[in-house]
Amino acid sequence: MASDREIPDVPATPDARDRPRVGVDDWVAEVEERRARYTGVSGLVRRGLAYVPAPARLAAFAALGATLPLWMNRGDIFVYGIVTLVYLLLALGLNVVVGYAGLLDLGYIAVFGFGAYLYAELSSEQYGLHWPATVSIPIVVVSAAVLGLVLGIPSRRLLGDYLAIVTLFFGQAFVVFTNAAGSNVAGQDVTGGPNGIADIDPLSFFGYELTTRTQQYYFLLGAVVVVLAALYFLSESRTGRAWRALREDPLAAEAMSMPVNRLKLLAFMFGAGIAGLAGCIFAAVLTAVTPGNFDLPLLITIYAIVILGGLGSLTGVVLGAIVINVSFQFLAPENPQDNARILFYAVIVLLLVLGLRPWWRLGAVLAGAVVLGVATVAIMEALAPSWSGGAVVEGGRLAGVVEDWVLIPQGHGRFGDWAYVGLVAAILALTLLRGWVRTVALVPTIYLAAIVWENSFVEQPAVARWILFGSLLVFLMTVRPQGLLGTPRVEIV
Amino acid sequence: VELPLLLEVIDTVRQLGWTGALQLFVNGVTLGSLYALIALGYSMVYGILKLLNFAHGDVYMIGAFIGYGVLTALGGPLSPDLALAPLILLMFLAAMLGAGALGVVIERFAYRPLRDAPRIAPLITALGVSFFLQNSALLLFGAQFRTYNNFLLGSDNPELFEPGPLIQPAFTVSGVNVQTVQILVVSTTVALMVVLTLLVARTRIGKAMRATSYDREAAAMMGIDVDRVIASTFFAGSVLAGAAGVMFGLLYGQVFHFMGFLAGLKGFTAAVVGGIGSIPGAMVGGLLVGLTEAYASGYLGGQWSDLTVFGILIFVLLVRPSGLLGTRAIQKV
Numbered sequence: 001m002a003s004d005r006e007i008p009d010v011p012a013t014p015d016a017r018d019r020p021r022v023g024v025d026d027w028v029a030e031v032e033e034r035r036a037r038y039t040g041v042s043g044l045v046r047r048g049l050a051y052v053p054a055p056a057r058l059a060a061f062a063a064l065g066a067t068l069p070l071w072m073n074r075g076d077i078f079v080y081g082i083v084t085l086v087y088l089l090l091a092l093g094l095n096v097v098v099g100y101a102g103l104l105d106l107g108y109i110a111v112f113g114f115g116a117y118l119y120a121e122l123s124s125e126q127y128g129l130h131w132p133a134t135v136s137i138p139i140v141v142v143s144a145a146v147l148g149l150v151l152g153i154p155s156r157r158l159l160g161d162y163l164a165i166v167t168l169f170f171g172q173a174f175v176v177f178t179n180a181a182g183s184n185v186a187g188q189d190v191t192g193g194p195n196g197i198a199d200i201d202p203l204s205f206f207g208y209e210l211t212t213r214t215q216q217y218y219f220l221l222g223a224v225v226v227v228l229a230a231l232y233f234l235s236e237s238r239t240g241r242a243w244r245a246l247r248e249d250p251l252a253a254e255a256m257s258m259p260v261n262r263l264k265l266l267a268f269m270f271g272a273g274i275a276g277l278a279g280c281i282f283a284a285v286l287t288a289v290t291p292g293n294f295d296l297p298l299l300i301t302i303y304a305i306v307i308l309g310g311l312g313s314l315t316g317v318v319l320g321a322i323v324i325n326v327s328f329q330f331l332a333p334e335n336p337q338d339n340a341r342i343l344f345y346a347v348i349v350l351l352l353v354l355g356l357r358p359w360w361r362l363g364a365v366l367a368g369a370v371v372l373g374v375a376t377v378a379i380m381e382a383l384a385p386s387w388s389g390g391a392v393v394e395g396g397r398l399a400g401v402v403e404d405w406v407l408i409p410q411g412h413g414r415f416g417d418w419a420y421v422g423l424v425a426a427i428l429a430l431t432l433l434r435g436w437v438r439t440v441a442l443v444p445t446i447y448l449a450a451i452v453w454e455n456s457f458v459e460q461p462a463v464a465r466w467i468l469f470g471s472l473l474v475f476l477m478t479v480r481p482q483g484l485l486g487t488p489r490v491e492i493v
Numbered sequence: 494v495e496l497p498l499l500l501e502v503i504d505t506v507r508q509l510g511w512t513g514a515l516q517l518f519v520n521g522v523t524l525g526s527l528y529a530l531i532a533l534g535y536s537m538v539y540g541i542l543k544l545l546n547f548a549h550g551d552v553y554m555i556g557a558f559i560g561y562g563v564l565t566a567l568g569g570p571l572s573p574d575l576a577l578a579p580l581i582l583l584m585f586l587a588a589m590l591g592a593g594a595l596g597v598v599i600e601r602f603a604y605r606p607l608r609d610a611p612r613i614a615p616l617i618t619a620l621g622v623s624f625f626l627q628n629s630a631l632l633l634f635g636a637q638f639r640t641y642n643n644f645l646l647g648s649d650n651p652e653l654f655e656p657g658p659l660i661q662p663a664f665t666v667s668g669v670n671v672q673t674v675q676i677l678v679v680s681t682t683v684a685l686m687v688v689l690t691l692l693v694a695r696t697r698i699g700k701a702m703r704a705t706s707y708d709r710e711a712a713a714m715m716g717i718d719v720d721r722v723i724a725s726t727f728f729a730g731s732v733l734a735g736a737a738g739v740m741f742g743l744l745y746g747q748v749f750h751f752m753g754f755l756a757g758l759k760g761f762t763a764a765v766v767g768g769i770g771s772i773p774g775a776m777v778g779g780l781l782v783g784l785t786e787a788y789a790s791g792y793l794g795g796q797w798s799d800l801t802v803f804g805i806l807i808f809v810l811l812v813r814p815s816g817l818l819g820t821r822a823i824q825k826v
Contacts, residue, residue: 104613106620154811161545164616165761166810172758173803180796296754300624307617417633424629428602456632466628473621477614478606 049315049485054232057315058225065221069214077213078285079329085220086282088321091305092227092314093274098303099312099486100240101267102247106299107151107167110174111272113294115144115279117178120197120289126189133203137280144276145269152268171299178291196290203284216285223281227274231314234270243267244312297466301328304469307476310486319484324469331465340461341398344453348446361439368443373405373450386410406447406454416456423448505792512668517791518784523675523744525783526682530737531760532767532775533689534596534730540770541706541726542608547619548599549734550757551626556592556735557748558630560584561639570640577658581743585681588735596731597724605720623754630750638749641742659743678740685733690772698725706770755799759786762806768819777817781805 049057068081090112097105122129122136131139151170181190191197203210203219210216234240245253246263254260283289301324309320327347330339349366356362380387387409409415426445433441457464476483509517531553538546563584568574575583603622607615659677662670693699701722704712713719741756742748759782767778782802790798809816 098613102613104616154807161539161543161612161616162765162810162814165545165765166807169758169762169803169806172755173800176796176799176803180800296624300620303617303620420629420632428598431602460632463628463632467625467632470621470623470625470628474603474618474625477610477618477621478603481610481614 054314058228058232061228061318062221062225065224066218069217074213077217079332080326081217082213082220082285083329084321084325085217085224086278086285087302087305087325088318089220089224089227089278089281090275090302091309091317091321092224092231093271093278094302094306095312095314095317096231096234096243096274097267097271099306099317100235100243100247101264102243103264103267104161104164105167105268105271106164107170107174108271108275108302109294109299110171111144111147111151111275112279112282112298113174113178113289113291114147115140115276116283116289116293117191117197117279118143118276119280119283120200123201123284124197125199126192126197130201132205132207133201133280133284134205137203137277140280141273141276144279145273147276148268148270148272149265151272152265171294171296175291175295178294191291194291196288196293198288200283200287200289202287203281210284216281220281220285223277227277228314228318235312235314239263239266247312300466300469300473304472307473307483310483313483313485316483316485328465331461331468333462341402341453341458344457345398345450348449352442352446356439356442365439365442365446369446369450370405372443372447373407376407376447377404380407402450402454406450408451408454416452416459419448419452420456423452502792509791513791515667515669517787519669519671519675521784521787522780523678523783524787525763525780526679527737527740527744527756527779528760528763528782529776529779530682530685530733530740531756532763532779533686533772534734535761535764536767536769536771536775537702537726537730539764541702541709541723542604543612544604544615545619545761546599546604546730547616547757548603548622548626549730550753550755550760551623551630552592552595552599552731552753553734553738553741553756553760554630554748554750554753555595555626556588556731556738557742557752558634558639558738559588559591559735560739560742561641561748563587564641581677581739584739585736588739589732590735592735592738593728593732596727596734600724600727605723623757627750627753634750636750638747641746641748674743678744681736681740685736686772686776689729689733692729693772698722702726759802762802765806765816766809768816771816771818774816774818 052060065081065085069077072080090108094105094108097103097108118140119133119136121127122131122139123133124130151167154166178191178196179194181193203216210219235243242253242258242263245256245258246260250260253263282293286293305320305324306317307320308324309316309318327343330343352362352365356365387407423445426441426448430438430441430445453464457467506514531549534549534552535546538544538549564570564573564580567580567583573580599622603618604615607618659674660672663673663676664671691699693702701712701717702725704715704717705719705722709719712722737756738748741752760779763778763782764775765778766781767774767776782805785805786798786802789801793801
């Protein structure tokens with residue numbers, strides 16, 4: 001057995017996740033086996049979902065959605081129901097452009113804003129038009145689709161990155177324009193400037209006005225179901241397959257005599273039309289539009305939805321919209337901090353459960369974090385009382401536990417900021433570590449995350465959620481670019 | 494037919510006269526130097542990785558805040574502990590090194606894992622990084638404007654506006670004022686560009702950069718440490734962005750967490766107008782964008798200047814996608 005020792009550092013079985021997947025032929029060859037090998041709970045869910053046919057999934061979604069007003073109060077229907085559905089509608093449109101056709105459109109929100117503003121111009125006191133939604137919605141949807149076409153015509157020659165930047169400029173130009181065109185464009189007030197347009201008419205069809213939240217919710221749900229069904233048929237159609245071919249390899253698609261330019265324009269038009277529809281409903285439900293509604297944060301939110309759910313997967317987009325909006329609302333400043341706190345710790349535990357195997361390692365890490373916290377608080381209380389004993393922001397079910405576990409100093413103003421910088425550094429360092437060192441390093445990182453939450457994020461949940469969304473995009477792109485339910489893309493080089 | 498807008502513009506042009514036009518030229522050149530510095534970072538990274546680094550504008554913002562931090566640590570803007578010249582030098586050095594380090598960290602942790610991924614992945618990552626940096630700055634530094642230039646005022650009392658040594662006119666030629674800080678910004682920019690040009694043209698690492706940008710795989714086969722070359726490219730680009738951040742603070746007196754986004758877009762416009770991947774192109778593009786912005790805000794009003802710049806970008810992309818000084822990319826299959 002001495003010969004074994006003479007070979008220095010034979011690498012052990014390489015961690016499969018660390019190997020580059022792109023261009024590795026055996027990885028490509030094994031893809032079917034890997035799909036069949038989904039194990040555990042996630043495998044069960046995945047295979048279960050695959051057995052449910054798409055119409056049944058849609059029916060289940062519609063039925064569940066329809067029960068929402070029965071067990072939610074009026075405010076929650078708006079925040080959790082209507083907003084989720086508007087985001088979902090937007091994400092579905094973006095999914096056509098980015099998910100199916102693979103065109104990175106960063107000006108998408110501008111088309112949404114265009115739809116909302118056009119509806120506001122047609123159905124409000126701005127020009128005294130007051131057209132009913134029966135007339136204005138078709139006009140807006142068609143004009144939004146035409147806008148998509150107009151945007152697409154010059155962009156069709158541009159390759160991926162240039163397309164992204166031109167559309168990003170278009171999005172920014174829209175915000176600048178709506179802000180600037182308020183006071184006077186040749187003596188006319190077009191967009192109301194930074195204050196936007198207020199007192200927009202509710203949606204009205206043949207004299208019947210949708211004024212209550214419940215009515216609006218059901219209308220929106222109906223629109224989403226129709227769009228979902230249409231997109232399902234579209235994605236299974238010849239055009240849908242052509243889009244996917246275009247996404248995977250534009251050059252090969254062109255060589256196969258696909259009308260690449262026309263396909264791109266079609267994708268832009270579909271996405272823009274859906275965005276226009278979402279814009280109408282958004283303007284009518286909110287009864288006001290301002291330029292600030294259509295800025296970068298919304299773009300990031302919609303991208304987070306599409307990417308979390310999985311580019312190109314309708315079920316994924318639905319799940320993504322629900323997950324993102326619910327966590328978004330939990331982190332809203334007006335929401336009780338307790339919900340946000342529970343969500344934060346639950347997500348950490350969930351990530352650990354998904355990422356740590358075997359189970360005893362998970363148990364050890366969690367126990368280590370608890371012991372570390374209690375010990376730190378006890379030691380600091382004995383040594384430097386000013387460094388502990390700060391009040392937990394807002395009570396609630398977890399507050400009592402948190403007080404004994406997380407270090408909250410009194411009157412050290414920048415403590416939370418430094419902890420945040422430390423946390424970012426710690427997470428980056430974690431990605432460099434491997435094996436048991438990583439597991440051990442996980443313990444203080446978790447505790448640091450708790451400290452950052454209780455000292456810094458809890459005061460500014462609105463900022464915290466943008467930070468978390470930005471990190472989510474980076475994290476997903478590195479770890480799981482296909483999202484929750486997307487199919488991994490295989491690039492054969 | 495009445496054209497009130499056009500008449501208004503003509504009226505403004507007449508009112509400002511030649512002196513006004515020259516003053517706008519001076520302001521535009523100063524602004525253009527800033528954009529040129531930002532554009533260089535975009536251009537270098539794009540040249541080597543074919544990646545649009547959306548986070549570049551936010552590196553510039555972080556640079557501005559590092560400069561502010563040094564200023565605050567050394568006694569604050571009202572009564573700095575150091576004389577003006579060493580203080581400004583220190584601010585520049587800290588911001589450049591800090592921004593450079595940030596650029597390397599971003600490359601290492603966000604972009605390197607995606608180097609062979611489909612092209613949409615690093616773009617979305619870049620968007621995420623940009624958003625992350627903006628909001629981290631909002632969390633750490635707050636939403637309010639931070640004032641750089643009280644120490645530029647001659648007096649401790651900000652109510653008494655006495656122009657300090659930096660914003661006093663260094664000289665006046667027939668009514669056109671040239672401030673000391675404008676001379677400082679333009680000369681620093683020129684110096685940095687000369688250094689960068691020499692770095693790329695004359696040194697070993699510059700040669701490696703050019704080789705890597707020409708063909709990464711072939712460069713790797715020739716024994717070039719591609720990872721190191723890419724990291725140094727990010728470092729160089731971010732150093733320039735950090736310097737530009739401090740310059741912005743000195744010029745306009747205020748920094749805030751969202752300043753990187755628009756500046757990044759304009760820097761990118763400069764890079765594209767000049768021809769992305771080309772260093773002299775970035776300089777020309779920066780000047781063009783800066784002059785456009787200065788004249789547009791002088792003649793049309795500040796709220797239209799951004800739209801004018803975006804219009805130029807879209808026009809150039811449609812008419813000459815490779816930019817003024819760029820070479821047309823030939824796609825090989």
